[in-house]
Amino acid sequence: MKQLIIIFLVFSFQFLTLHSFAQTVLLEQDVNADTIPAIEGPNMKNYNHWYMSYGFVLGNSEGDGGDVLMGISGEYLFGLRYKRKINNNLAIGLGLHYGWVNYFVQQDSSKTFPNSEQHKTERLVYNNIGAEGYFRINYGKRGNHIGNFFDLGAYGEWGYLINHITKDKHDPAQVGAGMVQVKRSRLQYVNRVNYGAMMRVGFNRYVLYGKYRLSNLFKEDYPTSENSLNYPEFPRIVAGIEIGLFE
Amino acid sequence: MKFRFFIFLISFFFFLAGFSQQKYWVVFTDKNGTEFNPYEYFDEKAIERRIKHNFPLNHYSDWPVNDTYVSQVGQLVEAASKTTRWFNAVAVYAFENQIAEVEKLPFVKDVQEIVTKSVLTAVGKEIDTTLTASKRDLMKRQLERLGGPDFAKNNINGKGVRIAIFDAGFPAVDVHPAFDHIRKDGRILKTYDFVANKENAYRGSSHGTMVLSCIAGKAGDENVGMATEAEFLLARTEMGLREPFSEEENWMAAVEWADKNGADLVNSSLAYTYNRYFRWDMNGKTAFVTKAAKLAARKGILIMNAAGNDGDNDWKIIATPSDVDSVLTVGGISPSKDYHISFSSFGPTADKRMKPNVCAFGKALVAGKTGYSEAFGTSFATPLVTGFVACVLQAKPELTAMQLWEEIQKSGDLYPYFDYAHGHGVPSASYFLEGKKDAEPTFDFNKEKFSLKVVVKDEFFDEEISFDDLKDAIMDAMPSKDDYLFYHIENARGYLDYYYVVKVEQKEVLDLPLENYEKGKKIRVHYMGYTDEFEF
Numbered sequence: 001m002k003q004l005i006i007i008f009l010v011f012s013f014q015f016l017t018l019h020s021f022a023q024t025v026l027l028e029q030d031v032n033a034d035t036i037p038a039i040e041g042p043n044m045k046n047y048n049h050w051y052m053s054y055g056f057v058l059g060n061s062e063g064d065g066g067d068v069l070m071g072i073s074g075e076y077l078f079g080l081r082y083k084r085k086i087n088n089n090l091a092i093g094l095g096l097h098y099g100w101v102n103y104f105v106q107q108d109s110s111k112t113f114p115n116s117e118q119h120k121t122e123r124l125v126y127n128n129i130g131a132e133g134y135f136r137i138n139y140g141k142r143g144n145h146i147g148n149f150f151d152l153g154a155y156g157e158w159g160y161l162i163n164h165i166t167k168d169k170h171d172p173a174q175v176g177a178g179m180v181q182v183k184r185s186r187l188q189y190v191n192r193v194n195y196g197a198m199m200r201v202g203f204n205r206y207v208l209y210g211k212y213r214l215s216n217l218f219k220e221d222y223p224t225s226e227n228s229l230n231y232p233e234f235p236r237i238v239a240g241i242e243i244g245l246f247e
Numbered sequence: 248m249k250f251r252f253f254i255f256l257i258s259f260f261f262f263l264a265g266f267s268q269q270k271y272w273v274v275f276t277d278k279n280g281t282e283f284n285p286y287e288y289f290d291e292k293a294i295e296r297r298i299k300h301n302f303p304l305n306h307y308s309d310w311p312v313n314d315t316y317v318s319q320v321g322q323l324v325e326a327a328s329k330t331t332r333w334f335n336a337v338a339v340y341a342f343e344n345q346i347a348e349v350e351k352l353p354f355v356k357d358v359q360e361i362v363t364k365s366v367l368t369a370v371g372k373e374i375d376t377t378l379t380a381s382k383r384d385l386m387k388r389q390l391e392r393l394g395g396p397d398f399a400k401n402n403i404n405g406k407g408v409r410i411a412i413f414d415a416g417f418p419a420v421d422v423h424p425a426f427d428h429i430r431k432d433g434r435i436l437k438t439y440d441f442v443a444n445k446e447n448a449y450r451g452s453s454h455g456t457m458v459l460s461c462i463a464g465k466a467g468d469e470n471v472g473m474a475t476e477a478e479f480l481l482a483r484t485e486m487g488l489r490e491p492f493s494e495e496e497n498w499m500a501a502v503e504w505a506d507k508n509g510a511d512l513v514n515s516s517l518a519y520t521y522n523r524y525f526r527w528d529m530n531g532k533t534a535f536v537t538k539a540a541k542l543a544a545r546k547g548i549l550i551m552n553a554a555g556n557d558g559d560n561d562w563k564i565i566a567t568p569s570d571v572d573s574v575l576t577v578g579g580i581s582p583s584k585d586y587h588i589s590f591s592s593f594g595p596t597a598d599k600r601m602k603p604n605v606c607a608f609g610k611a612l613v614a615g616k617t618g619y620s621e622a623f624g625t626s627f628a629t630p631l632v633t634g635f636v637a638c639v640l641q642a643k644p645e646l647t648a649m650q651l652w653e654e655i656q657k658s659g660d661l662y663p664y665f666d667y668a669h670g671h672g673v674p675s676a677s678y679f680l681e682g683k684k685d686a687e688p689t690f691d692f693n694k695e696k697f698s699l700k701v702v703v704k705d706e707f708f709d710e711e712i713s714f715d716d717l718k719d720a721i722m723d724a725m726p727s728k729d730d731y732l733f734y735h736i737e738n739a740r741g742y743l744d745y746y747y748v749v750k751v752e753q754k755e756v757l758d759l760p761l762e763n764y765e766k767g768k769k770i771r772v773h774y775m776g777y778t779d780e781f782e783f
Contacts, residue, residue, distance in 0.1 A: 024749065024750040024752060025747055025748075025749050025750075026584070026586060026731065026747075026748040026749065026750055027586060027587055027668060027746075027747060027748035028745070028747050029593065029666075029667065029668065029745065029746050029747075030744070030745055031595070031667065031742070031743050031744055031745065031746070032744055041525075043525075140269065140343075140360060143524045143525060143528070144524065144525050
């Protein structure tokens with residue numbers, strides 16, 4: 001037992017002796033590196049933040065046969081926004097987003113989009129990847145936070161996946177299901193690229209926004225199968241609320 | 248039609264933009280028509296303090312705000328809130344169009360928006376209520392590190408010193424046994440909840456309860472804080488952790504209240520940081536609250552403020568009002584390592600003044616709502632120092648607030664050395680009881696052809712490893728400051744470029760290539776109580 005203790009002590013001494021040749025820096029601070037003015041922050045030269053939003057499709061369609069149901073038609077957006085501060089009151093910026101827009105089509109006898117057949121629900125769904133550019137006017141004094149602002153800008157979106165989806169009730173005994181959903185893709189009558197103007201009023205992370213689509217959702221030269229008229233253009237306005245995902 | 252709707256939306260959004268309600272300070276041009284009798288307004292102790300500090304008893308800043316001005320402004324805005332005599336202003340809630348009308352009033356000098364986020368400078372929360380051996384050990388060491396037992400032996404316990412505490416609430420202070428001795432003597436002189444405008448401040452976050460315990464609490468017969476015989480004014484100025492947005496106006500109102508009621512010291516474990524301010528605003532001049540802190544010092548009140556807990560995040564530096572010159576800013580050290588605790592905010596101020604001024608344990612045993620627990624934060628380092636300062640003021644009542652500020656720093660165990668993590672180190676009671684002893688040189692600067700070496704003197708470096716060393720290494724004994732060498736590089740402009748703490752494990756501690764240091768730069772080294780410098 002004694003031998004074991006001696007061996008242990010010898011090893012421990014050796015460890016300590018070897019260790020004593022090392023220098024241990026416990027705290028190291030470079031003051032000038034710390035005091036380099038930060039250039040990123042909510043009210044700094046550059047700022048990036050994530051956001052998410054929901055907006056309602058508002059207004060009537062242009063033409064008959066394709067009324068959109070307001071209240072349930074809308075868009076979800078998730079995006080990243082960059083802001084470049086010019087001065088305390090003015091900034092410009094860019095953004096990228098993913099958007100998912102649902103246009104629920106009213107089912108009545110006047111419906112012609114995309115045909116007169118009526119369903120339990122019918123919707124046109126856009127899965128968009130988009131970009132935006134904007135000018136921002138900030139108002140009111142603020143420190144290092146986004147503050148109150150008004151944005152005016154333009155956006156463009158590419159619909160990488162556009163589906164026409166219908167749902168109908170069926171007799172389970174006949175088709176083996178109570179509800180049948182039909183999804184049509186690679187639609188020939190839609191424009192994949194859309195663009196428009198937008199504005200936002202923000203109070204820090206909380207933002208009210210509105211968008212006005214300048215482009216048409218449907219190809220003008222694509223005749224309907226039933227009456228050779230263009231499809232009625234769906235409402236151009238989307239307005240809603242956005243929440244900035246930052247502190 | 249659609250386009251018209253779009254235009255309507257734009258107009259609506261502009262409407263919203265122009266009509267958002269904000270909070271403002273409305274500053275008046277004068278105090279015409281007001282009357283002031285200092286003998287009626289001030290507590291006797293406040294009058295004594297002013298005489299001691301040679302500050303006029305009848306000072307314009309103490310005159311009340313003109314009520315007519317306040318009511319006229321009140322008619323134009325949504326609501327008028329607190330007034331500040333010191334800055335002759337009233338806080339109001341108003342829309343932008345209303346504030347534009349207010350600005351037109353002939354007696355309105357200035358309007359400033361109030362948007363502030365304050366941060367309680369505590370980390371973590373109460374965990375349990377038992378006083379285990381490790382908690383008891385921490386409680387003992389948090390006072391020993393400052394020399395608390397030496398003050399206690401000399402019956403120095405803050406008797407007669409009046410301390411105001413600004414915090415987020417003081418629940419259980421009226422029932423907790425940790426404060427029995429204070430309540431028994433009726434030494435909680437006044438409380439006020441500036442958030443709810445009520446006298447009862449025994450509510451809200453228990454942060455203030457913990458802070459009070461670090462100044463004057465007891466656990467049985469043992470002291471948690473040093474100033475167990477001091478008198479207290481408790482002000483609830485913050486909503487606490489449930490509501491991060493608070494107003495500097497509460498702090499302002501509280502400091503005027505503390506002044507009126509004769510406070511000698513103010514403990515403020517709050518830090519105002521991002522959202523309203525930038526790092527470069529931490530210059531001791533920008534924030535409204537800094538102006539109040541400065542005026543408090545002129546009126547003879549010494550403010551102890553927590554450095555903040557942003558040392559390990561992006562903000563990193565101290566927060567206002569710790570940036571004010573005359574505030575004693577307190578950083579934190581780790582009880583287990585005896586140097587900077589990682590979250591304690593660093594200095595200097597934006598204009599390169601040294602902060603923090605001193606430091607104490609950033610982990611402390613505290614009395615919370617339901618018992619005793621360990622808590623982390625410069626929030627608790629600060630009241631440990633406040634208790635210490637109260638003891639010094641009891642022992643040396645002749646010291647003015649600014650002399651006290653200076654002497655506390657001189658008592659720091661690193662003094663005259665300093666850095667921006669520790670300031671002048673941990674204040675020491677022995678400085679006030681025995682005076683500063685001249686330290687024996689513990690190291691030499693050896694300048695060689697290409698390098699400067701710092702070598703520990705033989706008598707202060709034990710090359711032989713004793714059985715005790717081995718035992719310490721095996722038992723992982725607590726290191727002490729004397730195991731470390733502190734050094735910094737000061738530039739010709741008088742502020743630090745670099746600073747380090749190094750564990751001394753060999754006699755030749757530093758070997759610095761001369762080519763790396765421009766002429767005019769200085770290295771200052773502190774080891775085992777001795778400080779020396781070398782100019783390159």
